[in-house]
Amino acid sequence: MSLNALPLKIPDVTVRVLSYIRGALSVKTLEGVASVVAFVALWQAAVFVQVPYISNLPYPADVWNSFAEAARTENYWISWAASLKRIFVSFLVAQALGIPLGLFMGMSRSFKQILFPVFEIVRPIPPIAWIPLAILFWPTEELSIYALTFIGPFFVIVLNVMQGVASIDVSLKRAALSLGARRIDIFWKIMLPGALPSILTGMTVGIGVAWNVLIAAEMIAGHTGLGRMTWEAYTNGNIPLIIVGMASIGLAGYLCSGVVRFIGQRCMPWKNRF
Amino acid sequence: MQRVGSKSADQYRLLDVAGVTKYFGEDLERQVCLENCSFGIAPGKLSILMGPSGCGKTTLINLIAGYEFPDSGSIMLEGTSVSGPGSDRLVVFQESALFPWMTVYGNVVFGCKVKGLSQMETTERAKQILSKVGLYEFRERYPSQLSGGMQRRAELARALINDPKLMILDEPFRGLDAMTKELMQEFYLKLFEETTLTTLFVTHDLEEAIFMADSLVLLTHKPGRVKEILDIDLPRPRHFSMMASKQYFDLYGYAMGLLAEESRRAFDAGSLPALDAISDPI
Numbered sequence: 001m002s003l004n005a006l007p008l009k010i011p012d013v014t015v016r017v018l019s020y021i022r023g024a025l026s027v028k029t030l031e032g033v034a035s036v037v038a039f040v041a042l043w044q045a046a047v048f049v050q051v052p053y054i055s056n057l058p059y060p061a062d063v064w065n066s067f068a069e070a071a072r073t074e075n076y077w078i079s080w081a082a083s084l085k086r087i088f089v090s091f092l093v094a095q096a097l098g099i100p101l102g103l104f105m106g107m108s109r110s111f112k113q114i115l116f117p118v119f120e121i122v123r124p125i126p127p128i129a130w131i132p133l134a135i136l137f138w139p140t141e142e143l144s145i146y147a148l149t150f151i152g153p154f155f156v157i158v159l160n161v162m163q164g165v166a167s168i169d170v171s172l173k174r175a176a177l178s179l180g181a182r183r184i185d186i187f188w189k190i191m192l193p194g195a196l197p198s199i200l201t202g203m204t205v206g207i208g209v210a211w212n213v214l215i216a217a218e219m220i221a222g223h224t225g226l227g228r229m230t231w232e233a234y235t236n237g238n239i240p241l242i243i244v245g246m247a248s249i250g251l252a253g254y255l256c257s258g259v260v261r262f263i264g265q266r267c268m269p270w271k272n273r274f
Numbered sequence: 275m276q277r278v279g280s281k282s283a284d285q286y287r288l289l290d291v292a293g294v295t296k297y298f299g300e301d302l303e304r305q306v307c308l309e310n311c312s313f314g315i316a317p318g319k320l321s322i323l324m325g326p327s328g329c330g331k332t333t334l335i336n337l338i339a340g341y342e343f344p345d346s347g348s349i350m351l352e353g354t355s356v357s358g359p360g361s362d363r364l365v366v367f368q369e370s371a372l373f374p375w376m377t378v379y380g381n382v383v384f385g386c387k388v389k390g391l392s393q394m395e396t397t398e399r400a401k402q403i404l405s406k407v408g409l410y411e412f413r414e415r416y417p418s419q420l421s422g423g424m425q426r427r428a429e430l431a432r433a434l435i436n437d438p439k440l441m442i443l444d445e446p447f448r449g450l451d452a453m454t455k456e457l458m459q460e461f462y463l464k465l466f467e468e469t470t471l472t473t474l475f476v477t478h479d480l481e482e483a484i485f486m487a488d489s490l491v492l493l494t495h496k497p498g499r500v501k502e503i504l505d506i507d508l509p510r511p512r513h514f515s516m517m518a519s520k521q522y523f524d525l526y527g528y529a530m531g532l533l534a535e536e537s538r539r540a541f542d543a544g545s546l547p548a549l550d551a552i553s554d555p556i
Contacts, residue, residue, distance in 0.1 A: 171371040174341050177359040179385035179436065189384070193375035270375050270416040 058240045066240035082224035083214060083252060090149035091210050098154045099199060102161025107191060127152040127213040135221050145217045152213040153206030157199070164198020165191055197271065200264040207260050211253045226252060287314030288472050289338065289440055294347035296333055306497035307333050311347070313491050313500050318470035322483040324533065325493030326540040331476050334498070335444050338474070339365045351439065361385055364433035365442040370425045372417040378428045379413040385436040399435055407431045423454040441473045459486060467511045480533060484525050485517060492532050495540040502532055
């Protein structure tokens, strides 16, 4: 039997697995792994040789053990759930109010002239500066945390959407009008999709701001959450757990940004990348 | 001097632009953009609007399309005053104005959808139009995935599906490479000769103008006035070989003289002349 008689067609699954392995072994991935390994090694070395000021830092292994221990407690996961829930609700409300407001301010001149001055006075106040007022104003601490986490991304999204609407090419609007579009068509079919890239930029920036404010608010006003957990680790002098808390916050923020980016790519199939 | 073009005779006009004046700016800074512009377009004819840069061609297009309104004078389509944008006059813009978030198909059926045509009729017409412009295979692509020539054809399809009475093309082939431009000219010309869809076409390119037009409306440098209307009586269907005929050269030379005069005025006044309009023939 000659070799030619063998079916040379490689099954689909094999091809996929092979390409996956090749992807996992790509230079980019290896570089990423090397970077993390180098960071941990540097940390280990810095603590080992007692570099001034950071000699109190625990070894990476201690932090890992602390994490393993924390992960077995219910409290750790309750903290995750509490922070994620706050982010989710506040961020959603910020988008739900901010996107329409931004669209209207971008579309209607008079609407903008009425609202924008006030908006511009309030906007530069850093969200963290709202903490005292929020705690006094809202009946529960939980509500004040929601409110604070709302304020951060809210202004970001409104500004982005407004600017996004303004940047829509006038000829697109004109073309739509010529083709017989009514105001409502213009809004749904031109303004909204036209502003979508800016909406998603606003969301990406906004989710980062939301985490910033949330952690600060939790440290000051919360009873649960990753920020609170980190703060309590500090008051107990548990340095490894502080670092576990920080890393957890970092990871949570990263995951949230990933979700936003994923939604972005799904919403805008006409853009190859976002 | 040998007479190469005759003044347009009075005849029934689909579009009638009468004494249109348009200003820009206010009070002391007010500038006359168009002054007492009058011309008409006969049904089934391809008219070309030419003039030096900044003479108000695009403003005139905006007025006819209904995006802006004249300060005096009137624009009538089939005896009805133009009062806003409408799908009886459709514009293909200088820069692509396809909706980037819709597929080619989505763009083409936009007009039918907002007017509430039935799904079946829409699909049928879209299929027909897309096949005609050779984009049926590409209907699921987004505009950014198309070449410049394909984008222009998609834009034509988006307009044609609405059966406009007047097609307005504002330098539609600008920015395309020479070969694509030539193919698009040929394509539009063929389409026009088949359908005799009344067309107003703006260009900077005199070769293109004479090759395609039934009549040539030349505007003056600021303020934009109608300098002359030339009838181009080259036989139809047009073919590229006609660009070597004596008639073509005579028309070209005569129109070039008029254009160069205006371009020079524009140049002396400090604005850039339409360089591509005063290049040598072929």
